[in-house]
Amino acid sequence: MREMIPLKGAAVSAKLKKEVQDSLTLLQGKDTPKLAIVRVGEKPDDMAYERGAIKKMQNFGLEAESYPFPETISNEDFKREFRRINENPEITGILLLLPLPDQISQKEIETMIDPAKDMDGISPMNQAKIFSGDLSGYAPCTAEAVIEVLKGYEIPIEGKRVTIVGRSMVVGKPLAMLLLKENATVTICHTRTKDLPSECRRAGILVAAAGRAKMLGAESVGEGAVVIDVGINVDAEGKLCGDVDYEAIRNTAAMATPVPGGVGTVTTAVLAKHLVRAALAKETI
Numbered sequence: 648m649r650e651m652i653p654l655k656g657a658a659v660s661a662k663l664k665k666e667v668q669d670s671l672t673l674l675q676g677k678d679t680p681k682l683a684i685v686r687v688g689e690k691p692d693d694m695a696y697e698r699g700a701i702k703k704m705q706n707f708g709l710e711a712e713s714y715p716f717p718e719t720i721s722n723e724d725f726k727r728e729f730r731r732i733n734e735n736p737e738i739t740g741i742l743l744l745l746p747l748p749d750q751i752s753q754k755e756i757e758t759m760i761d762p763a764k765d766m767d768g769i770s771p772m773n774q775a776k777i778f779s780g781d782l783s784g785y786a787p788c789t790a791e792a793v794i795e796v797l798k799g800y801e802i803p804i805e806g807k808r809v810t811i812v813g814r815s816m817v818v819g820k821p822l823a824m825l826l827l828k829e830n831a832t833v834t835i836c837h838t839r840t841k842d843l844p845s846e847c848r849r850a851g852i853l854v855a856a857a858g859r860a861k862m863l864g865a866e867s868v869g870e871g872a873v874v875i876d877v878g879i880n881v882d883a884e885g886k887l888c889g890d891v892d893y894e895a896i897r898n899t900a901a902m903a904t905p906v907p908g909g910v911g912t913v914t915t916a917v918l919a920k921h922l923v924r925a926a927l928a929k930e931t932i
């Protein structure tokens with residue numbers, strides 16, 4: 648029987664590390680690009696993501712610093728602090744951990760962030776660029792990580808039927824635009840989709856970004872499909888898992904990203920790539 652090939656994030660991340668380090672040679676003699684990670688509150692998921700991102704930046708030869716604020720900070724105080732970070736010339740790029748607490752207007756902050764420092768593509772300017780097929784802005788790192796995995800493993804995208812489960816502004820929607828740019832034929836599914844398994848089964852490339860532990864099994868995967876699992880969840884036994892039941896699709900899918908060890912690893916590598924791009928762009932202004 649054919650063995651399902653694991654699409655490991657580490658291999659793609661290593662390739663991106665090489666690209667980042669090649670770009671860094673162009674910045675010799677300049678300050679090391681610096682990422683500010685802005686966090687409000689102390690959610691364990693945010694803290695874990697922050698630690699991972701800082702480690703990755705350092706591993707790639709970049710700098711990263713955490714800017715934590717108390718969960719109870721007022722909208723006005725946070726705006727003032729955020730403006731300071733946004734205008735600090737020593738900071739090359741900003742990663743704002745979302746969602747923000749209710750008292751803070753996320754919309755205002757998204758509008759305020761300098762598009763040139765917006766490493767995770769949350770500003771209206773960068774979103775508009777992605778939706779108009781203009782790749783000069785910054786896409787959300789996770790959406791771009793999916794493209795990097797496909798390209799890293801030389802999986803053709805053009806003309807492929809791709810189904811994405813999830814329509815968030817962080818993953819599903821921007822990813823659909825990036826895939827369209829690569830000439831895929833894209834279907835986006837969500838909670839009101841009728842007969843989700845059959846929509847998924849038709850896909851040559853299936854992307855799961857719903858945030859529901861192991862919700863997609865063999866009945867949702869076409870024979871020989873490539874499966875990209877963006878989901879990060881905890882299963883009934885408290886173990887990290889994706890939206891796809893990795894064991895259940897072994898005899899159906901041709902290739903699949905594991906969780907952990909798949910898209911997540913590439914997401915922070917894309918963040919590093921964005922940071923170096925921002926530093927290079929600053930030098931050429």
Ligand code: NDP
Nearest residue numbers: 789813814815818837838856857858877878879910911914
């Ligand atoms: P959201 O909760 O914002 O969006 C989830 C989407 O999935 C919604 O569009 C929702 O549909 C859809 N959905 C949820 N349940 C179902 C279902 N049963 N059937 C069909 N569609 C469904 O999540 P995010 O986009 O922020 O994140 C998605 C997943 O990706 C999460 O597990 C998250 O942890 C992970 N993630 C991983 C990252 C990485 O680096 N690997 C980074 C960011 C996120 P509707 O719109 O109808 O509600």
